Amino acid sequence: MPKVVDHDRRRVELVEATWRIIARHGIEGATMRDIAAEAGFANGALKPYFPTKDDLLAFAFSHVFSQTSRRMTEATVDRSGLGALRAYCLEILPLDDIRISEARIVIPFWQKALTDAAKAELHASAMLQWRNTICDHLQEARAAGELRTPLPDEDLAGLLMNLVLGAQITAVLSPVENSPDRLVAQLDACLRLITEGR
């Protein structure tokens, strides 16, 4: 029996190399050759793990969502209501280098999803999950009396979703007006308005 590698682990390594390339040179610079080189391999070494480039990209994108989702559930595990809501949204906002890189990966993903049904489906399901969690926390907040606005939770959730998704764009393309502290200020402004409303 010769050298044997953990295929799942290798797949993750390759995906991380893909992320680095996309974050650094954009999706157009993410050729199979460059990704392989970034991971320390030659061109054809990716094929056993990802038969086609689309397989690699699809896995890379879905891995971003699982990573973000995992962070979000960790951040809210010992909270509820408004506190959970804030922690949840903070975990999506591009406040540090890692999450700014994620934004640089998600934007090309949106562009791909525009003409790729499978990626659109992946996006839809991830967004639905986030949205439902936000709604849950809003209801907790209402139950705890933290929230008295008559505006429906669905609209508030949509508002927050659009806010954090818009932040992915502005944090990367207008970093001066949307520095981390500004983004947090915007989120807190939004949450304060929601709790004040009656």
Add this chain to the structure above:
Amino acid sequence: MPKVVDHDRRRVELVEATWRIIARHGIEGATMRDIAAEAGFANGALKPYFPTKDDLLAFAFSHVFSQTSRRMTEATVDRSGLGALRAYCLEILPLDDIRISEARIVIPFWQKALTDAAKAELHASAMLQWRNTICDHLQEARAAGELRTPLPDEDLAGLLMNLVLGAQITAVLSPVENSPDRLVAQLDACLRLITEGR
């Protein structure tokens, strides 16, 4: 003297063909050949008007912003304060087919701007202009007593900007939860919260 064409007009025609292609098949399907065919020409006919593909795309993208900006100033010409603010934002929200197409063009543009300094600059200046106009309307609203929240205008403007930019994404990729009336409801919820806050 032979047939002579209006170069500026032709450039706009070509840009509109480009938009149609991008909206229909995505930016990856927008090859010079396909764009030329969509405009009713053969491959090389574009060169006199746009020497390179990047020239064409840059002009196409900047044209989207001027079109949107023109619509926005038209919609606010006889309003001020909160009314102007609402009309202004409504003009960005992807509420009809035209503006949904614009969203399908802007998303690839963001992706290009990630690795193209000229396009990033174009985006930054357009966003700064929108942002300043929103701030102006917020100040008008304050002066008219429509607004009493102590939250700074900059944060409110950033909030609204992120909201409408996020709507570009969700309207296209999660149309069910972000149908036109839902988006308007979200905007109105946000505006109502802003005016209620104190």
Add this chain to the structure above:
DNA sequence: TTCTTTTTTCTATAGTTGTAGAACCATAGG
């Protein structure tokens, strides 16, 4: 008609990309 100038088409080219697959390598068991 014929000429002149603008516009358009068409063909060619150089470069890049994803993918395939043969050749090569490395390693653990006998």
Add this chain to the structure above:
DNA sequence: CCTATGGTTCTACAACTATAGAAAAAAGAA
């Protein structure tokens, strides 16, 4: 030490792209 087998490299190829530029076409002026 040998060998079977999973892993890796390398070369090749076919498709596609943007771009260049020569050739053709069109259309008003003389």
